[in-house]
Amino acid sequence: MRSQSRRRTLALLAAAVAVFLVAGGAPAQARPAPPDRVAPLGAEFLWGVAASGYQAEGHAPDSNWSRYVAQGKTDDPYFDSIDFYTRFRSDIALAAGLGVKVYRIGIEWARVQPAPGVWDEQGFRFYDELIAAIRAAGMRPMLTLDHWVYPGWEVDRGGWAGPGIVEDWLANARKVVDRYAAADPLWVTFNEPAVYVLNETRHGGISPAAAPAMFDRIAQAHNGIYDHIHAVQPGAMVTSNVAYIPAAEDAVNGATLVHRIADRLDFIGIDYYYGLSPDSLTSFSLAELWKNPLQPEGIYYALRHYARLFPDKPLYIVENGIPTENGMPRADGYTRADNLRDTVYWLQRAVADGIDLIGYNYWSLTDNYEWGSYAPRFGLYTVDVRTDPTLTRRPTDAVAAYTRITREGGVAPDYRPTRAPAACSLVDAAASCADPVAEPR
Ligand code: BGC
Numbered sequence: 054m055r056s057q058s059r060r061r062t063l064a065l066l067a068a069a070v071a072v073f074l075v076a077g078g079a080p081a082q083a084r085p086a087p088p089d090r091v092a093p094l095g096a097e098f099l100w101g102v103a104a105s106g107y108q109a110e111g112h113a114p115d116s117n118w119s120r121y122v123a124q125g126k127t128d129d130p131y132f133d134s135i136d137f138y139t140r141f142r143s144d145i146a147l148a149a150g151l152g153v154k155v156y157r158i159g160i161e162w163a164r165v166q167p168a169p170g171v172w173d174e175q176g177f178r179f180y181d182e183l184i185a186a187i188r189a190a191g192m193r194p195m196l197t198l199d200h201w202v203y204p205g206w207e208v209d210r211g212g213w214a215g216p217g218i219v220e221d222w223l224a225n226a227r228k229v230v231d232r233y234a235a236a237d238p239l240w241v242t243f244n245e246p247a248v249y250v251l252n253e254t255r256h257g258g259i260s261p262a263a264a265p266a267m268f269d270r271i272a273q274a275h276n277g278i279y280d281h282i283h284a285v286q287p288g289a290m291v292t293s294n295v296a297y298i299p300a301a302e303d304a305v306n307g308a309t310l311v312h313r314i315a316d317r318l319d320f321i322g323i324d325y326y327y328g329l330s331p332d333s334l335t336s337f338s339l340a341e342l343w344k345n346p347l348q349p350e351g352i353y354y355a356l357r358h359y360a361r362l363f364p365d366k367p368l369y370i371v372e373n374g375i376p377t378e379n380g381m382p383r384a385d386g387y388t389r390a391d392n393l394r395d396t397v398y399w400l401q402r403a404v405a406d407g408i409d410l411i412g413y414n415y416w417s418l419t420d421n422y423e424w425g426s427y428a429p430r431f432g433l434y435t436v437d438v439r440t441d442p443t444l445t446r447r448p449t450d451a452v453a454a455y456t457r458i459t460r461e462g463g464v465a466p467d468y469r470p471t472r473a474p475a476a477c478s479l480v481d482a483a484a485s486c487a488d489p490v491a492e493p494r
Contacts, residue, residue, distance in 0.1 A: 135420065153455075
């Protein structure tokens with residue numbers, strides 16, 4: 054099942070790349086010479102950490118995902134994940150210790166609405182306390198309305214395969230927005246819609262034929278809640294973050310959704326994880342994420358891409374990070390700290406080149422349930438759910454690195470990345486091959 058869906062993903066990706074290459078890609082633009090020194094990102098810059106509800110909370114109510122687990126569609130059981138539900142205060146203290154200003158969480162629809170027309174005060178009280186604790190620790194909440202999880206009763210109604218979900222989704226989202234607008238959060242309506250659709254297809258939530266309808270419904274729901282958010286929270290900042298797809302961003306995210314919600318995005322949220330190179334084109338793995346290539350400079354191309362498309366909108370890296378296999382050192386020898394510093398260097402370069410970047414969230418504060426498996430680890434703090442019943446949060450080398458970055462507004466002005474930019478990466482084929490970003494000599 055996994056290798057079949059991987060082949061489907063690859064076929065989609067290869068087709069998208071072919072379209073892109075035949076079309077010739079975006080014209081290369083002359084790039085400024087690499088500056089010798091990079092300036093810090095300034096006091097207003099929003100350093101943050103990101104997580105989702107289901108992946109971290111534990112004590113999960115009935116949902117599409119609890120059913121996928123019960124149906125044996127995942128490698129690992131869920132257990133209680135990293136038990137954020139009862140440990141959120143100490144995790145918030147860890148985030149505050151990093152010096153970040155934004156803490157992204159998800160509000161689980163399944164937790165607050167256990168049945169049609171019924172909202173659970175106790176479910177809401179958990180988020181009341183969580184949001185109050187984030188604010189009391191001096192951080193701004195970033196709230197995700199849908200990070201791929203919906204209630205079991207909505208599964209029974211057909212989920213995203215049926216038209217009724219849009220009104221059901223909006224009814225819940227309005228309650229959430231009305232309750233939390235006063236906390237002045239940043240809003241994410243849908244997390245990575247294209248990957249949401251892919252995962253629902255992979256796990257049987259919808260049939261592949263229903264994918265276009267799911268995109269239509271997500272667009273309707275996003276546009277509907279955007280107007281509501283702005284009605285109750287004037288000046289709100291709302292996005293739906295894209296999972297940047299190397300070489301195929303327009304063919305995948307652009308064609309399916311971004312352009313249909315573009316006039317209802319206050320900022321462009323971008324998630325950047327992996328690079329692409331000719332030899333990794335056919336070997337991208339959804340199961341062994343730690344085997345996929347890392348090209349930190351690709352974040353520069355991703356930002357550039359969206360700065361060109363939306364010159365008037367600010368950009369925000371809503372997620373970025375790297376996987377290890379069970380917390381072991383990576384085969385390529387790249388450490389979390391080095392990757393983080395290299396990545397931040399490219400953010401500073403993007404800003405130096407005039408890109409309006411307002412924030413960056415690390416995914417994630419701690420390891421968590423990586424949609425079916427505890428093997429890929431993305432945390433600044435590692436947690437061994439499979440073997441450590443105490444669920445102790447152990448710092449990786451990136452904790453000290455990120456703390457220094459938030460204090461100093463970035464890496465040192467004379468920083469040089471530990472990993473040189475790829476000669477001709479496919480993250481942005483035309484720009485990266487014809488006119489690649491370079492390190493100063
Ligand atoms: C998702 C997260 C996920 C992360 C790492 C993003 O696609 O939003 O839920 O854990 O990537 O794979």
